[in-house]
Amino acid sequence: MxxxxxxxxxxxxxxxxxxxxxxxxxxxxxxxxxxxxxxxxxxxxxxxxxxxxxxxxxxxxxxxxxxxxxxxxxxxxxLHPRPDLEGWQAVGEPAERITNALKQLYAFYSEVEPMLVNSLRDAVEMPAVERALGSMAAFLEDATSLLSAGWSPARGRKRFVVAAVRHALAFDTWRSLVREAGLSTNDAAKLMATMVAAAKTTP
CATH class of the missing domain: 1.10.357.10 (Tetracycline Repressor, domain 2)
Structure with a gap:
């Protein structure tokens, strides 16, 4: 038994x-x-x-x-976890924070590029794919809020800082700078960080 x-x-x-x-x-x-x-x-x-x-x-x-x-x-x-927002938040100085964040994010994009290219393309015709990408969209929104903070922009410039951060974080921005323009990940991150810094004061 x-x-x-x-x-x-x-x-x-x-x-x-x-x-x-x-x-x-x-x-x-x-x-x-x-x-x-x-x-x-x-x-x-x-x-x-x-x-x-x-x-x-x-x-x-x-x-x-x-x-x-x-x-x-x-x-x-x-297998490909997104960068850690808490790690970004631990960096107090906003220019250093966004430079480090973009280096990590752009390295992440290089790992997941084929999957994101295909998924973003197919999301246009497949609502289920768009829904599956929801967590990535939420991550980028949280990242935008985090990286837009602390800049002390000139009056009326806050929205420009937010727009610059959102543009810097975009997958298409990374592809344009790295895949099309041929910049390295670090150079692309530094360029976009400089753009964000300029957005707080440039008319």
């Missing part, structure tokens, strides 16, 4: 491990495809082929598009 119980427990454990392995392989397949061809071009057949499973297995674990996107986002951002 004890042996039978131990055998059942062992089999259940192995089955749970096999299910978790299958879920992981499907999730990694979704991440790979979203990063290479984008969510809009990713199909159940493509996921199944990449993961080495049957189509019905994909549906069993991730029955909806939202389920697939949620799994992809959780896995991908777990």
């Amino acid at each position: 004890v042996v039978e119980k131990a055998t059942r427990t062992y089999r259940m454990s192995r089955r749970a491990d096999a299910m978790e392995d299958t879920r992981r392989r499907i999730t990694e397949a979704i991440v790979e495809l979203h990063g290479s061809i984008g969510p809009a071009r990713t199909t159940i057949a493509g996921i199944a082929e990449t993961a080495g499973v049957q189509r019905h297995t994909v549906y069993r674990y991730f029955p909806t598009e939202e389920d697939q996107l949620a799994a992809c986002a959780a896995h991908f951002w777990g």
Whole structure:
């Protein structure tokens, strides 16, 4: 009786491990495809082929598009965490704070570029993708508020500082400076920090 119980427990454990392995392989397949061809071009057949499973297995674990996107986002951002806002806040001087923040953010963008390019492109036609990007948008809004503080701008210049910070934080700004203009991450960060500093006084 004890042996039978131990055998059942062992089999259940192995089955749970096999299910978790299958879920992981499907999730990694979704991440790979979203990063290479984008969510809009990713199909159940493509996921199944990449993961080495049957189509019905994909549906069993991730029955909806939202389920697939949620799994992809959780896995991908777990591997590529966004910069730490609390670490930025610990830097008291605003010019130093935004320079350090932009260096970290731009390095982060270089890691996640393919996924963001595809996701932002496909979000236009896929509301589910736009919703999945909501946490990134919220992060950038929080970062804008944090990095806009402490500048003591001239009267009426606060909105210019906020606009400059928001522009500096944008993914498209990084791509323009680094990918198109050929600046290094550090040089791009310094340039944008200088722009933000100028925004507090420049008419």
